Each structure stands twice: as structure tokens, then as C-alpha cells.
Amino acid sequence: MQAMHAMRMNPPSPSPHGVSRARLGTGLPARAGAGFKPQHLQDWMEDANAPAFFEVHAENYMGAGGPPHAWLTRMREQRPMSLHGVGLSIGTEEPLDRNHLDRLAYLVDRYQPDAVSEHLAWSTHGDHFLNDLLPLTYDTRTLDRVCTHIEQVQTRLRRPILIENPSIYFEFEASTFSEQDFIRQVVERSGCGLLLDVNNVYVSCRNNQRDPLAYLDCLPLHAVGEIHLAGHAEQVDEDGNLVLIDNHGAAVTDAVWALYARVLLRTGPIPTLIEWDSDVPAYAVLSSEAHAADLNLDALQNVHDGIAA
Amino acid sequence: MNAMSTQSSFAAALWQPGLGVPAGLRVTAGINPAQRFAIHRNNIVVALVDALAADFRVTQALVGEDFFRAMARERVRTDPPRSPIISEYGAGFADFIAACHSAAPVPYLADVARLEYLRTQAYHAADADPLDVSHFHTLLATPERIAGTRLALHPACAWLSSRYAVHSIWAAHQGLADISDARLGAIDLDKAECVLVTRPQSDVCVDPLPSGATDLLDRLRTGMPLGALHMDHRRQASTVSLETLLVLLIQHQLVVALDSTPE
Numbered sequence: 001m002q003a004m005h006a007m008r009m010n011p012p013s014p015s016p017h018g019v020s021r022a023r024l025g026t027g028l029p030a031r032a033g034a035g036f037k038p039q040h041l042q043d044w045m046e047d048a049n050a051p052a053f054f055e056v057h058a059e060n061y062m063g064a065g066g067p068p069h070a071w072l073t074r075m076r077e078q079r080p081m082s083l084h085g086v087g088l089s090i091g092t093e094e095p096l097d098r099n100h101l102d103r104l105a106y107l108v109d110r111y112q113p114d115a116v117s118e119h120l121a122w123s124t125h126g127d128h129f130l131n132d133l134l135p136l137t138y139d140t141r142t143l144d145r146v147c148t149h150i151e152q153v154q155t156r157l158r159r160p161i162l163i164e165n166p167s168i169y170f171e172f173e174a175s176t177f178s179e180q181d182f183i184r185q186v187v188e189r190s191g192c193g194l195l196l197d198v199n200n201v202y203v204s205c206r207n208n209q210r211d212p213l214a215y216l217d218c219l220p221l222h223a224v225g226e227i228h229l230a231g232h233a234e235q236v237d238e239d240g241n242l243v244l245i246d247n248h249g250a251a252v253t254d255a256v257w258a259l260y261a262r263v264l265l266r267t268g269p270i271p272t273l274i275e276w277d278s279d280v281p282a283y284a285v286l287s288s289e290a291h292a293a294d295l296n297l298d299a300l301q302n303v304h305d306g307i308a309a
Numbered sequence: 310m311n312a313m314s315t316q317s318s319f320a321a322a323l324w325q326p327g328l329g330v331p332a333g334l335r336v337t338a339g340i341n342p343a344q345r346f347a348i349h350r351n352n353i354v355v356a357l358v359d360a361l362a363a364d365f366r367v368t369q370a371l372v373g374e375d376f377f378r379a380m381a382r383e384r385v386r387t388d389p390p391r392s393p394i395i396s397e398y399g400a401g402f403a404d405f406i407a408a409c410h411s412a413a414p415v416p417y418l419a420d421v422a423r424l425e426y427l428r429t430q431a432y433h434a435a436d437a438d439p440l441d442v443s444h445f446h447t448l449l450a451t452p453e454r455i456a457g458t459r460l461a462l463h464p465a466c467a468w469l470s471s472r473y474a475v476h477s478i479w480a481a482h483q484g485l486a487d488i489s490d491a492r493l494g495a496i497d498l499d500k501a502e503c504v505l506v507t508r509p510q511s512d513v514c515v516d517p518l519p520s521g522a523t524d525l526l527d528r529l530r531t532g533m534p535l536g537a538l539h540m541d542h543r544r545q546a547s548t549v550s551l552e553t554l555l556v557l558l559i560q561h562q563l564v565v566a567l568d569s570t571p572e
Contacts, residue, residue, distance in 0.1 A: 062394045063433025064464070067511045087393025093316045100393060125320035129390045132352040137315055137333075169345040171335040174315070207345075209337045237344040245348060 026162065026193065026225040027114035028053050028080050028271035032293035034286050035275045041071050043283035045078070051290040053114065055082035055273050062103045076111050082226060082273065083113035087129065090149045090163070091122035091136045101156050108157050115226055115271070117162040117195045118153070120146065120183065135168045138177040143185055150190040162195035162225045163187075167203040167232075167246035179204070180218035193225035196270075198260045199252065203232050203244040212259055221267050229260060229293060230275040249278035252289060260293070264300045272297065323350055324386065357385045360395045361402060364429050367482045368406070368422045370489055372415060380409060396433060399426040417473035417498060424475050424515070427467045427506045431513045434465035439509055439562030445555075454569045456536025460529055460558070461566035465508035470523040476504045479515060509562040521549040522557065529554075 031052035036044070044050050054075055061068050075081065085104055088096065108116060121133035136142050154160055165183060177185070187194055196219070205212040231250030235243050252260075252274070264270065274289040315333070322328045334342040358381040362369055369377040384405045390398045403426060406412050407419035448455060469475065474496050482491040503518035524547065528538055539551050558564050 059393050059395065063396065065436035066431075066433050066465070066508065068433070069436070070511060089393075097393075103394075122316060123393070125316055127391050128320070129393050130320060130323060130353055131356055131390060131393075131395070132349050134316075134319065134349060169348050170340075170342055172315075173333045173335045175335075237341070239339075239341055239344060241340055241344070243345065243348070 026082075026271065028082060028226060030269035030271055031297060032290040033080075033082065033271060033273045034290045035273065035277065036071075036075055037276075037280050037286075038068070038071055039280070040283040040286065041074070043287075044075065047283075047287065049287075049291075050079070051274070051287055052294075053080040053082060053271060053273075055084050055275075058083050058085040058104055058107055059087045061107060072111060080114040081111060082115040082117065082271075083107060083111065085116070085118040086133070087123060088118050088153065089122045089124040090118050090153070091120060091134075091142065091146055092124050092149075093122075093145065094124070094126075096149050096152055097124065101153060104153075105156050108159070115162060116157060116159065117164055117226065119164045119166060120186070121166050133166055135166060135170070135172070137172040138175040138179060138182040140176070143177070143182060143189075146186055147190045150186065150192050154190070154192065160192055162193040164195040164197050164228065165200050165204075165219075167197070167200040167207075169207050169243065171208055178218065180215055184218065184220045187220045187223045192223075194220060194223045195226045195228060196221075196224045196263065196267075197228035197230070198263055199228065199230040199232055199256050199275075200246060202253075202256050202259055203246045206244050213262065216259075216263060216266065221263075224263075224267050224270055227260070227263065227270045227272040228275055229256060229272060229289075230277075232256075247278055248275045250276075251285075252292075257292070257296075261296055261299075264296060265303075268304070269297050269300055322346070323353060324389065326350065354382055354385050357390065357395070357398065358382055360398060364396070364399045365402065365422055365425045366488055367479055367491075368418060368425055370482055370491055371418055371421060371478070372412070373489075376411075380406065380412060383409070396429060399429050402426065417471070417475060417478060420469065420471040420473055420475045421478055423471075424469055424479055424504055424506070427469060427504075428513050428515065431465040431467060431506045431508045434463075434508065437463050437465075437565045439463060440564045440566065442559055444567055445559060448567055448569070456539070457534050458567055458569045459532050459534050460564050461568065462526075462530055462563050463507065463509070463565050465506075465513075466561070466563050467506045468504060468518060468523045468526050469506070470501070470503045470520070472499075472501050474498050474500045474502050476502045476515065476517045479504070505557075505561060507561050507563060514561070516561065518557070519549050519553065521547045522554060525549060525551070525554050 029052045033053035033055060034051040036054040036056050061072055088100055119133050122136060123130050123133060163186060201212050201215055205215055229252045230248040231252055233245040233247045233249060235245050237243055272293045274286060274293060276286055318331045322331045330343045330346045334346065336342050336345055358378050361381045384402060388405060403419045403422035406422050412418050448458060477496045478493060481493055481496060482488050485491060501520060503520050503523050505516045505518045507514045528541065542551055
């Protein structure tokens with residue numbers, strides 16, 4: 001597995017700003033990838049023009065064996081892989097679940113993914129798993145705790161991880177940092193990279209009447225190792241107010257594509273993943289979303305080639 | 310409010326809508342924080358109910374979607390998951406159903422749920438190569454070793470003995486374009502049945518077992534050698550012969566190792 005991985009790994013390529021992707025702990029190509037769903041296995045295998053990398057939720061592959069590991073092994077042999085945790089509860093007020101961290105470490109050892117990521121959120125309390133990515137109060141106490149937990153994960157996995165910005169529906173009065181400033185502190189202190197979910201930026205900013213471009217201005221964009229794009233739902237609450245729900249259940253909206261293009265101009269080409277987790281479409285629909293992201297990456301390359309020439 | 314109480318009160322309010330919305334949420338003018346907090350309440354419950362519905366398709370078909378989802382919501386409320394591995398949340402659902410008064414008119418429902426969770430477990434169980442039949446030939450060629458031999462069973466195999474016709478009920482729901490088209494009219498629901506769940510290759514298989522076989526399998530799994538199993542079997546006047554059991558083990562590729570070393 002190790003030798004195979006070394007052969008497939010892309011050499012770190014300098015971004016337009018001279019930042020090596022390898023420094024951010026990802027060996028993913030700066031192309032479009034897609035979330036892998038088992039029902040798409042055959043289509044991925046037969047598609048010569050398939051997305052350049054795939055991502056799986058770590059918790060779906062924590063069983064001892066069976067078909068999930070067989071699929072993952074086949075996919076891993078063909079494509080760079082991003083392992084995305086959804087259950088480690090980095091922001092929990094309690095100690096990290098060591099058993100869960102061990103399970104994640106096992107997957108990392110076994111599959112040698114090109115990127116490992118988790119969320120800036122919490123999802124466990126006491127004995128219970130709350131099965132949602134819950135928001136954090138952004139204060140120094142949370143900052144200390146989150147950094148300690150990320151360092152614990154990075155030490156256990158012996159590699160830096162990427163942390164994803166959340167989608168939020170409200171903020172906390174007790175927060176003393178903006179989310180952007182909090183994320184910048186986390187990146188600086190823990191040495192982790194940023195998984196920039198552009199849909200989450202859009203959803204959070206719309207829901208809390210913030211300016212997404214101003215939000216991006218304050219983020220540590222030099223640390224972005226992967227981008228997520230996904231669809232969201234528009235919902236009207238009982239008072240008639242619009243709220244955007246991050247449900248990964250539809251095509252990426254025009255507004256998020258536009259924001260993505262703005263992000264790329266600032267970051268240079270970044271591995272970009274299409275997430276689609278509910279109402280999962282046919283493979284062709286998913287891969288065409290990935291190709292749309294590739295067009296953005298191509299356009300960016302042309303801009304940079306033009307500047308270089 | 311100290312930081313420790315923030316997540317505690319947040320978590321309590323998530324599970325108990327009667328507690329209202331935790332203090333300290335900030336929303337923009339004109340927005341009701343309760344509406345926003347409800348998004349998380351809804352996310353948690355809907356995702357878990359969906360996960361149960363995906364793993365208990367026959368159970369759901371037997372009672373209909375509305376009843377099933379109401380029952381699953383009650384499970385989520387009273388017995389939330391304790392692990393981030395959601396495929397394990399089905400553990401205990403059958404016991405919950407067995408204790409659920411509103412499900413009492415469908416007395417076989419809990420055992421069907423038990424069978425469906427055995428399938429989920431088999432699906433995720435460790436990989437192991439079934440023993441080639443030549444190993445059994447070798448064993449039979451040295452009869453003096455048979456009595457002391459213990460069998461290691463495949464990690465994915467499991468079985469169930471029910472007072473109801475669980476295998477027939479489950480089988481009636483397979484291969485249909487719409488699972489709700491399943492008909493139970495021809496099944497004697499009160500006929501006791503035993504079921505074997507295996508995963509010899511990648512697919513999980515469900516097969517009927519002769520009654521009495523599950524007792525023998527239980528004892529085999531504890532590591533009882535074949536000789537002792539034979540004695541036990543004669544004492545209990547089991548309805549299944551040891552020969553029948555061995556044929557089953559070979560047919561369904563249930564054995565991954567033979568151990569003939571003395572204990």
C-alpha cells in the first residue's frame with residue numbers, strides 16, 4: 001500500500017503564491033473531485049474522464065470488513081483519496097474520544113489518504129452522539145480547547161489535518177472572535193490547514209447577514225488545502241423568513257459558483273470537491289458538477305498562463 | 310455562563326423541545342432564534358430516523374412508513390446513539406420494538422428487526438476466507454481426531470430462532486419493485502422458524518435453518534469440540550443430526566478454521 005501510494009502521489013506543485021500544497025498535508029491534485037457513493041462504483045471505474053479524486057466520510061468505513069472496504073480498496077487503487085471525518089467532535093468540551101481517534105488512525109494507516117479533514121464543530125456530549133455538526137462559541141477558551149484537540153489528532157495521525165469552516169444558523173452572544181479570526185488563530189496555533197467549504201461560507205453569511213467577500217478577506221487563505229462545493233436548500237421559517245439549509249442535496253447554486261471563482265482568484269488552483277449526500281443523483285449528474293468545477297480551475301490556469309507569458 | 314454549561318444546556322435543549330431554546334443565541338433583527346435552533350433539532354432526528362429506515366426496510370414495510378417513523382423518532386428521543394458509527398445504531402432497535410406497546414399488534418415485528426440488524430452486522434463484519442472443503446475430507450480421513458476438533462466460524466455468520474415465521478416474512482419482501490407490494494396471506498405467521506445469515510463472499514445471504522440447528526450452532530460458537538457436541542446432542546434428543554449440521558456448515562461456507570489440538 002505504501003509503495004503504491006508513493007507512485008501515485010502527485011509531486012507538490014507551487015501555487016501562484018508559492019505555497020506548497022504538501023505543506024498543508026494534502027497530496028490531492030488541484031482538480032475537481034467528488035464524494036464517493038457505493039452506487040456509483042461501476043460508473044467511476046468505467047469513466048476515463050472521472051473526477052480526479054474522491055472523498056469518503058470516515059465513519060462509513062469503520063466497520064471491520066465487508067463490501068465497504070472492498071469498494072474503498074478498489075477506489076483507492078485508482079484515485080487520490082480524501083478522508084473526511086464527521087464524528088470526532090473536535091470542538092467538544094469533553095476529552096476527545098480516543099477510541100474514535102484510534103479508528104480514524106486505523107483508516108489513515110490502511111488507506112494512506114492524500115488528505116484528512118474534520119470539522120470546526122462539536123457532535124458528542126456525555127455518552128451521546130448528537131449526529132449533527134453543532135456550532136461553537138468563539139472565545140479564547142474554545143480556541144485553546146480546539147487547538148489542543150487538533151494537535152492531539154495530528155500527533156496521533158502523524159500528519160497535519162484540514163479543518164472545515166461550518167455552516168451556521170445563528171451566532172453566540174458570548175463569542176469574542178469573529179469566525180474568520182477564530183479560524184485564523186486555529187490555523188496559526190495548531191498548524192492545521194483549512195478545508196474551505198464555499199457553500200458553508202455562503203450559507204452562514206446569508207443566514208447571519210454577513211458579507212461573504214469580507215469574510216473571505218479575513219480567512220487564512222494561504223492555508224486552504226481543499227475546497228468543498230455543495231448545494232443547499234432554501235427554507236422559509238414559520239415567521240416567513242428565508243433560511244439556507246446546508247443539506248448537500250442539490251446542485252451547486254450560481255451564487256456559490258460565483259463565490260468559488262472569487263476564491264480561486266485569491267488562492268490559485270485548489271483541489272475542489274463536489275459533495276452530494278442526500279437525494280444523491282446519478283453518477284453523470286455528479287461528475288458533470290465536478291467537470292464544471294474543473295472549468296473554473298482551467299480558466300484560472302489560463303489567467304495565470306497569460307500573466308506568465 | 311461558563312463554557313462547560315454551554316454545550317450541556319445546548320445538548321439538553323436539543324433532545325427536549327420542552328426546555329425551549331438555550332440562552333445566548335445571536336440572530337439578526339426580525340429572526341426568531343427558536344426557528345433557527347429547530348434546524349439542529351430537526352437535523353438530528355431526521356438523519357437518525359432515515360438511517361434506521363434504510364437498515365430496517367422490511368420492518369418499515371410491515372407497519373407502513375408513518376408508523377415506522379413515529380416509532381423510530383421515539384427511539385431517537387429515548388435512546389439516542391452512543392457512537393458516531395451510525396450503522397451500529399440499529400443495535401437495540403429490535404428490543405425497543407419488543408417493548409413498544411403500539412407495535413404489539415404485530416408480534417413478529419421485533420424478530421424481523423432482529424433479523425435485519427443481523428444482516429447489517431454481517432455486512433460490516435470482518436473478512437475471512439471460508440475453509441476449502443478438502444480440509445473436511447482430511448479430517449474425515451482421520452476419524453480419531455474428529456471428537457477433539459473445534460470449528461472457528463466465519464465472523465459474518467449469525468442465526469436467529471423465532472416463535473414466528475421470520476424467514477418467510479422476510480423472504481416475501483425480497484425482489485419486489487415496490488417493497489410495500491409484499492403479501493403475507495400465504496404465510497402461517499405463527500409457525501416458528503430459524504434463520505441463518507451469512508456473507509460467504511460480498512453479498513449477505515439469508516437462509517432457513519432446520520429447527521434445533523441454532524442450539525448446535527450456539528454451542529459450536531462457544532468452542533465446544535465435535536465429540537462433546539455429539540454427546541450433548543444425544544442427551545438433548547435434538548431434532549437435527551450432527552451430520553445435517555456438518556452439511557450445513559460446508560454448504561454455507563461457515564467454517565474458517567479447524568482446530569484439532571487438544572485443549
